[in-house]
Amino acid sequence: VFHSSAMVKPRRKHIFNIYTGFYCSVIILPQICICSLFSTPPSDQFKKHPEAFPVATNREPFPWRELRLPSMVIPLHYDLFVHPNLTSLDFVASEKIEVLVRDATQFIILHSKDLEIMNAALHSEEDLRYRKPGKKLNVLSYPAHQQIALLVPETLMADLRYYVVIDFQAKLSDGFEGFYKSTYRTLDGETRTIAVTDFEPTEARTAFPCFDEPLFKANFSIKIRRERGHIALSNMPKIKTVELEGGLLEDHFETTVKMSTYLVAYIVCDFKSVSGTTTSGVKVSIYASPDKWSQTHYALEASLKLLAFYENYFDINYPLPKLDLVAIPDFGSGAMENWGLITYRETSLLFDPRTSSASDKLWVTRVIAHELAHQWFGNLVTMEWWNDIWLNEGFATYMELISVNATYPELQIDNYFLDVCFEVIKRDSLNSSHPISNEAKTPTQIHEMFDAVSYNKGACILNMLKDFLSEEKFQKGIIHYLKKFSFRNAKNDDLWSSLSNSCLEGDFTSGGFCYSDSKMTSNTLNFLGQNVEVKEMMTTWTLQKGIPLVVVNQEGHSLRLRQERFLKGVFKEDPSWRALQEGYLWHIPLTYSTSSSNGIHRYILKSKTDTLVLPEKTSWVKFNVDSNGYYIVHYEGHGWDQLITQLTQNHTLLRSKDRIDLIHDAFQLVSAGRLTLDKALDLTHYLQHETNVLAILKGLEYLESFYHMMERRNISDVTENLKHYLLRYFKPVIDAQSWSDEGSVWDRMLRTALLKLACHLNHAPCIRKATELFSQWMESNGKLNIPTDVLKIVYSVGAQTTTGWNSLLEHYELSVSGAEKNKILYALSTSKHQEKLMKLIELAMEGKVIKTQDLASLLHAIARNPKGQQLAWNFVRENWTHLLKKFDLGSFAMRFIISGTTSHFSSKDELQEVQLFFESLKAQGSHLDIFQIVLETIPKNIEWLEKNLPTLRTWLLVKI
Ligand code: BES
Ligand code: ZN
Secondary structure (H helix, E strand, C coil): CCCCCCCCCCCCCCCCCHHHHHHHHHHCCHHHHHHCCCCCCHHHHHHHCHHHCCECCCCCECCCCCCCCCCCEEEEEEEEEEEEECCCCEEEEEEEEEEEECCCEEEEEEECCCCEEEEEEEEEHHHHHCCCCCEECEEEEEHHHCEEEEEEEEEECCCCEEEEEEEEEEECECCCCEEEEEEEECCCCCEEEEEEEECCCCCHHHCCCECCCCCCCEEEEEEEEECCCCEEEECCCEEEEEECCCCCEEEEECCCCCECHHHCCEEEECCEEEEEECCCCCEEEEEECHHHHHHCHHHHHHHHHHHHHHHHHHCCCCCCCEEEEEEECCCCCCEECCCCEEEEEHHHHCCCCCCCCHHHHHHHHHHHHHHHHHCCECCCEEECCHHHCHHHHHHHHHHHHHHHHHHCHHHCHHHHHHHHHHHHHHHHCCCCCCCCCCCCCCHHHHHHCCCHHHHHHHHHHHHHHHHHHCHHHHHHHHHHHHHHCCCEEECHHHHHHHHHCCCCCCEEEECCEEEECCCHHHHHHHHHHHHHHHHHHHHHHHCCCCEEEEEEEEECCEEEEEEEEECCCCCCCCCCHHHHHCCCCCCEEEEEEECCEEEEEEEEECCCEEEEECCCCCCCEEECHHHCCCCEEEECCCHHHHHHHHHHHHHHHCCHHHHHHHHHHHHHHHHCCCCCHHHHHHHHHHHHHCCCHHHHHHHHHHHHHHHHHHHHCCCHHHHHHHHHHHHHHCHHHHHCCCCCCCCCHHHHHHHHHHHHHHHHCCCHHHHHHHHHHHHHHHHCCCCCCCCHHHHHHHHHHHCCCHHHHHHHHHHHHHCCCHHHHHHHHHHHCCCCCHHHHHHHHHHHHHCCCCCHHHHHHHHHHHHHCCCCHHHHHHHHHHCHHHHHHHCCCCCHHHHHHHHHHHCCCCCHHHHHHHHHHHHHHHHCCCCCHHHHHHHHHHHHHHHHHHHHHHHHHHHHHHHC
């Protein structure tokens, strides 16, 4: 949901000597390699110099200094028992962890946060066998690192197994992480409570003491105690239910496969479900609160289809017997891929035919596809450490494209995928961006890794590689990767070698080379070349931040090429330009087509400059065919003019994605001072004849964003003229829209976008129709079905009167459709009355009528309203500490609140306010990378306005 995210600053990466790395992994066992890194065993260091160690809460020295856990002791199996009390809102629990000691030690370090530990004991294998009592353990705690140390009276012996038994308790969390409570209202107005977990990345430790790092995979046997009126769900199916004295029930779940702690999940609730079974025998169920049961059917259909697709595509069966998808009433992010028990925000899973629009359907399908992809990418094969979270999130985002394309082609997700890349380019063209693989140590830094760079850029460079290798080779490679690393962890390099190593079953190997039975010689050569190439190429995209700009200069038959680092708002004449360019070089798999040959030509640009010779003279050339590459292209000389001429004369000679790509690149180049705004605007002029919805939407998006900027800044002459221009220019398409749900998904999206714009611009026919529908809706007491695609437009127009606004708020409280509630909340946030906007914020802070989970998007919506921007910003500044009580500092929500209420600012005064605020936060010890992004974005906005406002003004005068 919150896709504007923070980025981590680049830090120097520790590069391992490749020979040492090779030696360790191939010749010697990895364990030995790790040991040899320590000169003295950690236990001994502590004995010799206890004063050099941190101090535990009881003032004793704490035996471990690092944020990362030691590897002397590793977990094999957890027996976890949990008993939540949904009345007193707390839980008691116990666990028995089977551990393997790899190196003799006198302590065990575990993660634990906000847990009250009542008891800890250690059992040897013998103790358990003869039912001897264990030894009581002394527990030290070091909250700064969220760790506890279990001090063992005698040394634990290497290669032996031990059992750690811990009793603990805690309150159910009030937020959205760990083991937390969530509530919902039934149709009769009763409030009910459920308990649910959400652990990724580092919150399993708030639910049970554990080795909370992705590398420590183990098996989990879970037991949950509950009341009769509830059900309990966990990763695995239930084996049995035991009745206890006093009427409580205890559900025992099957033992999980080997997995990371962040994927453990359990829920106690009273939800209802629908189920189906795939042909491969997996039982899939969708759970929701009882009144929302009727909205679960689309999710069931989609998840059955998508699960079958992935099993087939990856050639690996989903390894668990069941998969539950649960709609949780209070949810921090959009969804979470817990193995076998995926949790969703209600609006990410439920589909209500009465109120869910075309764009809601696309979203639900995407989220289901994304979380199901994680069952392989993430759950089966997990990144070694959070620095490579893109291996989870980038892949899941990429797989959305592949799987939805195959299962729901009518959604045309490939068109939408262009936006996935365009969105991250905004961030990656700032100097404050970071490489895809990036160091992350503290929990806040780890949280911050879940950003557009990991998700979107990760997905885009995978798509670029697929285009380079061919879909078939790419698929083979990832199957290879998934099979090789199943139930284990992987890093960047492992992926590249799997993708370049075509040695699959059926091939044979010799001396590190791979031979295919067919076409042996040519294949071998091909492989040798590609093997090196993939890794060499891809590391230029993962270890380097930013996006390249390819400058093309056509001179007769030759194309002179040059690559630079693309930076928004940094111009060649700026003093900082040189330094910012230094050291950047990408291996860019270029593609192009020309006016004389529409085929796709390929060339890898590996150097700063290069020359391509064309066989014939062409009037234009278009690089980055179908926008499959992650780079921006600038056509010097007459390049752009030739393309604009072609678009105007006959745009269909260029592929539709290429047209969208050109619009995008042109406006990006404006913000980098390479192209004048009027040229980019001229390019959009052909859109009058455009039939591709996405191209129209892309052009509209830029024009609208200029309108919003002018409106916010109260630049009234340009606002007025832009309004006239937009209404005149788009009049034929606006007038062609019906107020219905007819048409293909993208026709429907276009309808929503155009009518929303028209009503926002006060276009009389639009307001008239919306007002009419809204009065009918009021007369029907909210019973009338309004077409879903225009629902939020009708509500927004209705919300402009006080009666309308109040009725909508009443209806909001009663509605059981999240899709509808989102539309109403949006409508309410477009009111011009500040006291109404303030009331919404208060309600969301209170968390009853408007849930706290919706506060971030509400603040964002209010900040977009010219009458609300100041209000939202002031609110965030003045209530920062209150907000911090509701959301973790690095969480999606918090980052979204900050960027949503500040990054549109475009004046020096606003910049100063933001600077001051961030300074004060830093002084309090809060630091986020999003601060830097915002502080880089606002000056760019200011500069953009200074440079381009005069051009926009004159261009409009000529056009209207
Ligand atoms: N693994 C994430 C959930 C997550 C996000 C955990 C941030 C920890 C920190 C999940 O797979 C995810 O990516 N969810 C997205 C939705 C998806 C369709 C992009 C979300 O929550 O927005
Ligand atoms: Zn994800």
